[in-house]
Amino acid sequence: MKIKKLLILVGIPCMLLTMYFINHQQSVLAAGQTVSQVQAKKTLILGTSPDYAPYEFLVNKKGKNQVVGMDIQVAQKLAHDLGVKLVVKSMDFDALLVGLETGKVDMVISAMSPTDERRKSVDFSDVYYLGGQSILINQTDTRDYHSKNSFIGKKIGVQTGSLQQALTKKQIKGAQITGLAKVPDLVLALKSHKIDGIVAEEPVATAYASNDPELVQIDGKFDLGTDMQGSAIAFPKDSPTLVAAANKSIDQIKKQKLIPQYLKNAGQLMKINTHNTSMWHYWAYFAKGIGYTLFITIVSIAIGILIGGLLAFGRLAKNKVVRGLALVYIEFVRGTPLMIQIMFVYFGIGLWVNIPALVAGVIAVSLNSAAYVAEIIRSGLNAIDAGQTEASRSLGLSQRDTMRYIVLPQALKNIWPALGNEFISLIKESSIVSIIGVTDLIYQLKVVQSATYKGVAPIFVAMVIYFIMTFSLSKLLNYVERKMQHA
Amino acid sequence: MLKINQLVKKYGDNLVLNGVSGEVKDGQVIVVIGPSGGGKSTLLRCLNRLEDPTSGQILFEGTDLMTLSEKQLDQIRTKMGMVFQNFNLFPNLTVLENLTLAPQKVKKESLDQTIAKAKVLLARVGLANKADAYSEQLSGGQKQRIAIARALAMSPDVLLFDEPTSALDPEMVGEVLKVMQDLAQEGMTMVIVTHEMGFARKVADEVWFMADSQIVEKGTPEAIFDHPQEPRTKQFLAQVLAQ
Numbered sequence: 081m082k083i084k085k086l087l088i089l090v091g092i093p094c095m096l097l098t099m100y101f102i103n104h105q106q107s108v109l110a111a112g113q114t115v116s117q118v119q120a121k122k123t124l125i126l127g128t129s130p131d132y133a134p135y136e137f138l139v140n141k142k143g144k145n146q147v148v149g150m151d152i153q154v155a156q157k158l159a160h161d162l163g164v165k166l167v168v169k170s171m172d173f174d175a176l177l178v179g180l181e182t183g184k185v186d187m188v189i190s191a192m193s194p195t196d197e198r199r200k201s202v203d204f205s206d207v208y209y210l211g212g213q214s215i216l217i218n219q220t221d222t223r224d225y226h227s228k229n230s231f232i233g234k235k236i237g238v239q240t241g242s243l244q245q246a247l248t249k250k251q252i253k254g255a256q257i258t259g260l261a262k263v264p265d266l267v268l269a270l271k272s273h274k275i276d277g278i279v280a281e282e283p284v285a286t287a288y289a290s291n292d293p294e295l296v297q298i299d300g301k302f303d304l305g306t307d308m309q310g311s312a313i314a315f316p317k318d319s320p321t322l323v324a325a326a327n328k329s330i331d332q333i334k335k336q337k338l339i340p341q342y343l344k345n346a347g348q349l350m351k352i353n354t355h356n357t358s359m360w361h362y363w364a365y366f367a368k369g370i371g372y373t374l375f376i377t378i379v380s381i382a383i384g385i386l387i388g389g390l391l392a393f394g395r396l397a398k399n400k401v402v403r404g405l406a407l408v409y410i411e412f413v414r415g416t417p418l419m420i421q422i423m424f425v426y427f428g429i430g431l432w433v434n435i436p437a438l439v440a441g442v443i444a445v446s447l448n449s450a451a452y453v454a455e456i457i458r459s460g461l462n463a464i465d466a467g468q469t470e471a472s473r474s475l476g477l478s479q480r481d482t483m484r485y486i487v488l489p490q491a492l493k494n495i496w497p498a499l500g501n502e503f504i505s506l507i508k509e510s511s512i513v514s515i516i517g518v519t520d521l522i523y524q525l526k527v528v529q530s531a532t533y534k535g536v537a538p539i540f541v542a543m544v545i546y547f548i549m550t551f552s553l554s555k556l557l558n559y560v561e562r563k564m565q566h567a
Numbered sequence: 568m569l570k571i572n573q574l575v576k577k578y579g580d581n582l583v584l585n586g587v588s589g590e591v592k593d594g595q596v597i598v599v600i601g602p603s604g605g606g607k608s609t610l611l612r613c614l615n616r617l618e619d620p621t622s623g624q625i626l627f628e629g630t631d632l633m634t635l636s637e638k639q640l641d642q643i644r645t646k647m648g649m650v651f652q653n654f655n656l657f658p659n660l661t662v663l664e665n666l667t668l669a670p671q672k673v674k675k676e677s678l679d680q681t682i683a684k685a686k687v688l689l690a691r692v693g694l695a696n697k698a699d700a701y702s703e704q705l706s707g708g709q710k711q712r713i714a715i716a717r718a719l720a721m722s723p724d725v726l727l728f729d730e731p732t733s734a735l736d737p738e739m740v741g742e743v744l745k746v747m748q749d750l751a752q753e754g755m756t757m758v759i760v761t762h763e764m765g766f767a768r769k770v771a772d773e774v775w776f777m778a779d780s781q782i783v784e785k786g787t788p789e790a791i792f793d794h795p796q797e798p799r800t801k802q803f804l805a806q807v808l809a810q
């Protein structure tokens with residue numbers, strides 16, 4: 081009976097929300113984007129995944145992270161031709177098209193191939209660069225692998241959702257495919273022999289092979305279909321004027337042979353990064369990551385305690401509706417992954433109001449933490465003997481005063497340590513905000529990985545930093561707790 | 568002072584009070600005895616509305632408690648002290664603060680006034696030296712004496728005791744009963760649920776025997792203990808005396 085009610089209570093709003101979203105989504109997709117709209121707002125927002133040198137990658141220029149590479153130069157050319165300012169937004173490759181569909185960015189240039197499947201949801205310009213597909217292997221394996229055909233029955237790595245993934249699936253029969261989000265992660269897998277090769281764009285493979293003596297690049301000798309090669313610019317569906325403008329710029333790029341020059345520029349910028357690959361050199365990256373991680377955690381735990389407190393009292397309220405709503409919220413949030421909640425807030429809520437990734441991350445982590453904090457507070461309050469409340473009420477103290485002077489002070493002794501644990505786990509779990517491009521410690525770790533072509537060292541540094549943060553926090557909390565017990 | 572009329576309390580289908588009536592007059596000491604599960608605690612907790620009766624009437628100094636709002640009930644409760652089997656001292660407060668919190672917050676008495684009064688009460692229960700202690704530092708008997716002092720700090724018109732000595736080690740029962748006996752002698756109106764038959768005989772003006780959700784028999788201590796009329800009463804007393 082109760083469960084049925086609960087299902088109705090949760091189910092119906094969820095269904096309505098879903099229906100609304102499906103409808104709304106279509107209307108957004110149908111809108112498209114025009115040149116005049118872009119020119120009116122004077123900016124062109126580029127979405128890209130800067131872990132793919134020399135197409136797009138990060139360099140540290142005067143202490144600031146900057147996205148550079150061949151694709152960025154193409155984007156700059158287009159922005160220049162349109163007479164607007166270019167703004168670059170970083171996201172995971174997987175999230176780029178969602179970002180385009182939900183209006184977070186105006187276009188996507190990220191070494192993206194115009195496949196038929198992608199054409200269903202976005203518009204593409206002409207191809208601006210056509211590179212071959214290479215395979216990266218370990219230097220020690222050069223004798224065993226010569227082309228794609230050497231990989232039958234072997235383990236091969238690709239970027240998730242990439243053209244290379246489709247290509248490998250089709251053309252290397254019987255290969256075991258490992259999909260990872262980022263090239264540096266793939267390189268790590270290769271060097272630790274989790275996989276035998278990586279299929280990547282030729283310039284990317286060249287970049288890694290020339291910066292890492294342990295890696296060798298071979299020609300994949302893939303059979304490249306007409307519609308499955310090269311990179312193009314993606315625009316929202318039904319944006320004919322933007323596509324036309326882009327094609328005009330691309331035409332000039334081809335005629336003036338600008339690509340080789342772009343690649344050369346990119347190669348020089350890559351040398352800035354590989355010039356000094358000691359982790360000390362990148363301390364500013366990690367420091368920035370620590371800053372964001374701590375900021376997100378502290379703000380989120382503060383908001384989480386506020387909302388969590390309200391939810392906890394909601395769970396204990398006399399009013400059935402309030403109790404039900406609090407219960408539904410807590411169970412729903414605890415029953416879904418934080419990662420999905422973050423994407424929902426950023427992309428979903430972003431349909432109505434455009435919120436920056438950092439704000440979206442803080443909102444999602446706060447709302448998530450609120451549910452856990454609510455349960456901590458509720459069980460802390462419940463652990464107090466009912467006799468305490470009875471004694472207090474029998475003296476004439478109101479329900480409020482009983483909570484304030486008797487129950488809460490006693491409950492806090494149990495609540496503090498549990499809240500401390502939540503704080504510590506939030507430091508670790510908030511790392512998931514990196515998927516929407518918030519520059520927390522995990523994100524910065526990936527930046528350093530792709531900048532230095534070193535896989536393990538940045539991971540180790542980040543791991544040690546996380547440990548130092550959580551360990552010193554737990555020592556601090558222990559100290560406060562001991563002080564409180566003696567108070 | 569306190570009148571109950573046809574009080575009924577159900578927990579779901581479980582009838583715990585089945586039409587209980589009675590009267591407590593000013594200055595009277597009522598002792599409620601009876602087998603465990605008979606409804607004694609429930610009756611006591613209904614009297615100050617810690618428990619909501621299902622039906623019936625409770626008149627306290629002429630006011631019908633069933634018609635009052637939460638706020639008015641808080642005011643009534645200040646006049647009805649309660650002492651529990653498990654003491655229920657507030658462990659987060661010192662002994663003194665246990666005594667001063669409610670007078671300050673509910674009766675809005677000044678801090679100096681409440682502290683002075685608390686010290687008098689602590690001296691009266693023989694624990695003046697424990698004002699700054701916490702409840703974890705006290706023995707059971709000391710805790711219960713503090714709990715009585717805490718109830719007295721509100722200057723109640725009536726005190727309700729629910730088996731105040733049942734959780735105590737035998738050697739501490741006496742000190743608590745002594746305090747209660749003194750109160751009785753001073754003319755405090757009290758309703759006491761207890762298994763201490765000797766004490767009941769000594770202090771009670773009237774004994775109520777409760778069993779099976781009802782008051783089976785009422786009378787003076789002599790009437791109940793020496794000449795019980797109902798078979799259920801005889802059976803219970805025989806059992807208790809056999810122990």
Ligand SMILES: Nc1ncnc2c1ncn2[C@@H]1O[C@H](COP(=O)(O)OP(=O)(O)O)[C@@H](O)[C@H]1O
Pocket residue numbers: 578581583602603604605606607608609610
């Ligand atoms: N909160 C409650 N919920 C359900 N049943 C209860 C509750 N409190 C008491 N009872 C039941 O009411 C009956 C009388 O209990 P109680 O008043 O504590 O008896 P006594 O104090 O005489 O031992 C018992 O059967 C007990 O199980």
Ligand SMILES: [Mg+2]
Pocket residue numbers: 607608609730
């Ligand atoms: Mg009882």
